[in-house]
Amino acid sequence: MNKIEYSLDTRQLSSDIVQWFHDNKRDLPWRQSEDPYHIWISEVMLQQTQVDTVIPYYNTFVSRFPTLNDLAYADEETVLKTWEGLGYYSRARNLQKGVREVVETYGSKVPDNKKDILSIKGIGPYTAGAVLSIAYHQPEPAVDGNVMRVLSRVLLIDDDIAKARTRLLFENIIYDLIPETDPSGFNQGLMEIGALVCKPKQPKCDVCPIAAHCLANEEGAQLEYPVKKKKTPPKPLYFAVVVPQDQHQRVLIQKRPDKGLLANLWEFPMISVEPEQDNLDGIIECEMKNRYNIIVKPKDIETTVTHIFSHIKWHLNVYTADISTVGEDGETYRWVKEAALDSFPFPVSHQKVMKYIKAN
Template identity: 50%
Template sequence: MIIEQENSEKININAFQNDLISWFKAEQRDLPWRKDQDPYKVWVSEIMLQQTRVDTVIPYFNRFIEWFPTIEDLAEAEEEKVLKAWEGLGYYSRVRNLQSAVREVKEKYNGEVPNTPEDISSLKGVGPYTAGAILSIAYGIPEPAVDGNVMRVLSRILLIREDIAKASSRKIFEKAVRDIISHEDPSAFNQALMELGALICTPTSPSCLLCPVREHCHAFHEGVQQELPIKTKKVKTRDVQLAAAVVEDEDGKILIHKRPASGLLANLWEFPTVELHHPLQNDRKQIVELFKQSLDLDIQFGQIIGQIEHVFSHLVWNIKVYTGTVKHFVPESEEWKFVSLEEMKEYAFPVPYQKMFKLSQDHKNHE
């Protein structure tokens, strides 16, 4: 079986499939979500792996499945506990959407992850890639699962010169996968493409001499593998200057604040934080005033104990970190709480605030 491309290049599909799948079965990494083809576990792993490295995901996946072993467990779990299980992985809308979708699966599909493209794509947070991954890996249905890894691999093998930063390019790569996917073992085929991109056909310095499908690769034969894929640069990120304080009351309890229910890091907990809009606000007196005006907090500031930079996909936070004590009573509410060190373990904090807390504890221990 031969695939003919517009530029008259050819690939022997059967030989390509055999070489790729044989390599995968011999060399694949031992990953916890590969131990069985449970659609729920495949789904959880694919959502975790979006924008996150495999090595980072493994302990999170194991803990998540330990806490929520079934669809029913996740559907019925408190959001606070689900956010806590996700704490540190970032992009928290992923897990909120996952829990919403899992609840729908429980109610509408009797707890069975749907196995048709239409039904599975209708679930919240399940885009074309995740749908294709679950259908092919868990159910053995020959659907494409095209992410950046797969686009990189196929742009080189098939010499596709489309800009992979453009949303419209996905359709071209999805068609390419439909043309070459193994109908006998779509699960191994799609996983093998992903694995090849992760281990061999890497973004820079691909290991072409170790590649199991090198003889099928047109970019290698033309010596242009370093030039592909074509990808335009992202828009520049925005810098945001913040000041935040780890504030205690007279009993040594720490003041924490719940972020709004929508927007960046929604519903997660943080330490009192204000945005610095003007250069003058680098002055401590100005910062004290800002906390009063913005948060109605009267804080006796200690010293500045450090600065933290945290990079999101679209902006960078530069946070000046202070310690302090509250000078007047702050009434507790749904949004504001004083918690002990032990109680803090129950609340989910984004990574920059975890770093802040560690900084404050290290500072305290060295005083």
């Protein structure tokens, strides 16, 4: 679809979205500010994360790093620790890298034009549109899943929303619809309608402020939109997680590589295994000797933890083990007292392991 022929009153549609937003918007902490830095933080945190989950993390993060300079000059481990539990840690790393670019290249001022803001690490079209429209009141589109769902239904658009060209289509539609007088209210209104009213499986069409404009509602076809190709199920991966304790009652933790999944976070030693692994004790003993120069005798499975990423699913069988020597630190691993574990940033999966170990 290169050109949309609108069969509805687009000006009234835009007006209804804006009016409803100002009358019904939620009281969220990032809406108390038009600081582009704070809006940037909130939009990054809200990617793939529920609003209620984000609120305490946003408040803590802004309190800890209230200005661009505070975040730019913080050490990465402090940033990751503050982000701990929110997941998708590459968001935090890219946010800090982007903020450093703003400090170094733009004199600590978030750019107010599309070309420059899109050049910043970690900022894509959605975040750029959100910052430009909310902080700088520019009529730029901010297209997320909520927005595509609402407009797919209103305009009966059957293009696959998983495809990049469909996102461009929605951006062009918003350029047609967004009012120059209140682009912030329009973009946030579309997002809010998607979050609270035009829900994926149970849309509340009876209270929707734009139901009168909605072609899917008119045809009773709301649940057929948006069109999206089903994702491939995440690939299962299996690991033995070993938590050895030395004679000083310290446990062993390992820092992940500085690139890739969960980069620079800490974890308990993980050994890749098969679902029904033969000679598992022998494999664990050999790996722990080769990696950390310790001899362990793993006990029975203590607990099992599962964690789903977008493309893989971890199955973690957790073992404890005592060693008869004093552990020695290596370049990427340390022996630490249980009480000190909280000072290290761990991914959610290993926070679950830690919680179990502390409780038992």
